[in-house]
Amino acid sequence: MKRFLTVLLLIATMILFAARLTILHINDTHGHAWAWSETNNPNIGGFAAIATIVEEVRKEVEALNGHMLFLHAGDMNTGVPESDMLDAAPDIVAFNMIKLDAMVLGNHEFDKPKEVLAKQMKLAKFPMLSANFHDPEGIVKPQPYIIKDFGDLKVAIIGLTTEETSILEPLHLRGATFANCVETTKEFVEELKDKVDIVVVLAHLGWEPEGEGKTTSKQLAQLVDGIHIIVDGHSHTKFETAQVVNGVIVVQAWEWGKYVGRLDLEIENGKIVSYSWKPIPVNLKVHKGKDAQGKDIYEFVDKPYEEHFYVKTVLDYFRQLGEERLGTVIGKTHILLDGERVNVRSRSTNLANMICDAMMWKVNADVALMNGGGIRASIKPGDITVRDVLTVLPFGNTLYVLKMTGEQLMKVLEYAATVKEGQGAFLQVGGLTWKSVGGKVAEAKVKGEPIDPNRVYVVVTNNYLAGGGDGYTMLTGLAGYDTGFRLDSVLVEFIQTVLKGEIKDYDASLRYVRE
Numbered sequence: 001m002k003r004f005l006t007v008l009l010l011i012a013t014m015i016l017f018a019a020r021l022t023i024l025h026i027n028d029t030h031g032h033a034w035a036w037s038e039t040n041n042p043n044i045g046g047f048a049a050i051a052t053i054v055e056e057v058r059k060e061v062e063a064l065n066g067h068m069l070f071l072h073a074g075d076m077n078t079g080v081p082e083s084d085m086l087d088a089a090p091d092i093v094a095f096n097m098i099k100l101d102a103m104v105l106g107n108h109e110f111d112k113p114k115e116v117l118a119k120q121m122k123l124a125k126f127p128m129l130s131a132n133f134h135d136p137e138g139i140v141k142p143q144p145y146i147i148k149d150f151g152d153l154k155v156a157i158i159g160l161t162t163e164e165t166s167i168l169e170p171l172h173l174r175g176a177t178f179a180n181c182v183e184t185t186k187e188f189v190e191e192l193k194d195k196v197d198i199v200v201v202l203a204h205l206g207w208e209p210e211g212e213g214k215t216t217s218k219q220l221a222q223l224v225d226g227i228h229i230i231v232d233g234h235s236h237t238k239f240e241t242a243q244v245v246n247g248v249i250v251v252q253a254w255e256w257g258k259y260v261g262r263l264d265l266e267i268e269n270g271k272i273v274s275y276s277w278k279p280i281p282v283n284l285k286v287h288k289g290k291d292a293q294g295k296d297i298y299e300f301v302d303k304p305y306e307e308h309f310y311v312k313t314v315l316d317y318f319r320q321l322g323e324e325r326l327g328t329v330i331g332k333t334h335i336l337l338d339g340e341r342v343n344v345r346s347r348s349t350n351l352a353n354m355i356c357d358a359m360m361w362k363v364n365a366d367v368a369l370m371n372g373g374g375i376r377a378s379i380k381p382g383d384i385t386v387r388d389v390l391t392v393l394p395f396g397n398t399l400y401v402l403k404m405t406g407e408q409l410m411k412v413l414e415y416a417a418t419v420k421e422g423q424g425a426f427l428q429v430g431g432l433t434w435k436s437v438g439g440k441v442a443e444a445k446v447k448g449e450p451i452d453p454n455r456v457y458v459v460v461t462n463n464y465l466a467g468g469g470d471g472y473t474m475l476t477g478l479a480g481y482d483t484g485f486r487l488d489s490v491l492v493e494f495i496q497t498v499l500k501g502e503i504k505d506y507d508a509s510l511r512y513v514r515e
Contacts, residue, residue: 018273019153020066021198023263024054025253027072027233030079030108031394032256033090033315035307040287040298045257047094048307048315049282053260054098055308067150070099073233073252074106074161074204079376081390082322087116089123090318096125097311104159105130105142106204106233110169111395114139114176129159129202131188132179140176145188147196153267154196158188160203162234164214168373168424171467181205181215182223189226197270198228206235207243207252209420217252221245228272229263242277251277258282326387330492331501337379338508339392344372346421348428350508351375351392355487356430357507358494362485363401365460366446367431369412371470373424374462374487384495384503393488400466402480406446407453411474413441417514425470427512435513442515462487 035046054070061068072095077088095103105128109117118139121128131144145158162168163178181203189199205217217232222245229249236255242263243250249272253261259279266274283305285298338349352375356368377391404412416427417436434444444451461475468476495501 018266018268019150019197020061020064021150021153021155021265021267022057022061022066022068023071023200023229023231023251023261023265024057024068025071025073025231025251025261025263026050026257026259027204027231027253028075028106028236028255029072029091029257030075030255031077031083031088031091032080033083033094034080034319035283036080041285042298044283044285046282046307046315047091047098047257048312049305050257050260051094051098051308051311052305053280053282056305057262067148067153069101069148069155069157069200071157071200071202071231072100072103073202073231074104075108075233076103076106078108078111078394079256079391081326081387081394082319084390084394084396085322085326086318087112088120090315092120092123093314093318094311096123097314100126101148102127102129102146102157102159102202104128104202104204104233105133105140105161107162107165107168110165110172110176113172114174129157130161131158132163132181132184133161133176134179135176137174137176145192147192153198155198155200156188156192156196157200157202158185158192160185160201160205160215160220162205162214164211167213167471168469169464170469171464181220185220185224185227189224193226198265198267198272199226200229200231201227202231204233207232207237207239207250208235209422217250218243218245221248221250229265231261231263239279242275249275249277253279258284326385326390328386329383330386330389331384331495331499331503333379333381333384333503335503335505336381337503337506339375339378341376342422344375344428345423345426346372348509348511350506351379352428353430353507353509353511354494355393355491356428358491358498359399359460359462359487360430361494361498362490363399363460363483364458365401365431366457367409367459368429369459369461369465369472369475370428370430371424371462371465371472372426372428373470374464375428386492389488389492389495393491395464395487397462397464397487399483399485399487399490400461400463400480401483402459402461402466402475402478403456404459404478405453406451406455406457408474408478409446409451409457409459410441410444410453412472413444415471415474416512417441419471421514423470425472429511433511435515437515
């Protein structure tokens with residue numbers, strides 16, 4: 001009996017001295033500061049509801065004498081017009097109110113000039129991290145890591161930005177670089193190992209796919225010892241359970257604030273002795289059918305969360321600032337204009353074809369080249385507003401006109417043929433039809449005629465691709481000029497002028513066939 005009591009006492013002592021840490025995390029919110037609607041999911045997400053979740057969990061953790069971190073794994077910018085127009089000020093103010101502990105710089109933090117990011121970092125009351133980013137101009141100066149000292153527990157948070165940012169968003173970098181994530185992490189883990197109990201990597205790397213010149217969170221866990229946890233973003237992966245790689249816990253919370261990830265840990269002497277992770281659905285619902293009156297019935301996946309009054313009030317104010325202009329109706333469509341991420345990154349769609357046709361129309365070009373990753377949403381049947389167009393084309397890109405020989409144009413297609421489906425570099429085209437087999441160009445025609453290697457073609461693209469974005473480096477240095485015409489404005493003009501404000505049908509043929 002005495003021995004039994006001694007064992008119980010030892011267990012109780014271990015529990016008493018185990019530090020408890022809860023990490024709440026989000027990623028790839030892309031301007032979704034406000035609740036929005038999707039099919040079967042009215043009024044989901046939004047930072048006001050997330051604020052309620054964070055506040056609820058924070059009180060629970062404090063009652064148990066635990067510690068809490070709230071982290072953002074990057075890509076706050078780009079995706080919702082009300083946020084984009086205000087350089088994500090609504091998002092940052094909301095995060096300040098919710099008391100975000102840290103955010104890593106995602107690739108979309110570089111969609112606008114570095115001066116904009118520097119302004120955002122000044123507005124933020126939380127650190128924006130990136131250990132592998134270097135700006136020779138000294139405009140953007142993120143901290144490589146922070147240490148949170150809770151007294152009985154010290155936690156290092158190292159920020160990592162995907163190396164492929166230099167390929168995905170080169171337009172505004174002006175010499176800024178992203179060092180190898182594996183080597184960078186090894187360096188800082190070595191520096192921090194005797195200073196902290198737990199090392200968290202706040203990473204905008206992505207769980208998959210693997211590719212040359214970039215590091216995924218899975219690879220980082222495999223190749224670097226001394227990491228305890230990776231809180232990841234970038235790939236918009238919908239984790240159902242935490243992943244464990246080489247003893248490292250890796251988590252990611254889908255996208256747009258639809259989930260808040262919750263990781264609960266017990267830590268003894270710098271070792272995680274137990275953990276649990278779950279995704280908390282932010283007012284996600286499932287459609288359960290219709291009632292007797294034919295009204296849709298929805299059921300919450302988890303439970304409803306009320307919107308935090310003060311956060312909602314501030315966000316409502318920001319939303320009203322752009323409401324009038326964004327709500328202007330510029331036309332009507334009777335069909336779905338398909339801009340779904342999975343589709344525009346794998347095949348031609350009616351919306352992608354329309355955008356390319358609008359580009360050619362505006363500058364009287366022979367060929368249009370557009371990256372599928374630049375198309376960010378569909379347009380549903382009904383009235384088309386300025387907001388709809390800006391949601392589809394949120395980057396503020398301009399039309400760039402090039403004069404290219406057929407030989408130079410073929411080099412573009414040779415590269416595009418190697419781009420895997422699902423990548424933002426997937427090529428959407430106008431005036432051009434082509435085919436690839438096994439990653440090689442098999443056929444290519446401009447306006448129905450085989451490409452003449454010696455002929456000079458007028459090619460219109462966006463300034464992102466013209467600057468070498470998405471790996472299209474063969475477009476840099478060619479004779480050409482930036483028209484200054486914004487792509488979103490060109491699409492509005494095309495719908496109003498050429499299509500007379502009404503779309504009953506549109507070409508959805510496959511301009512690129514891959515075998």
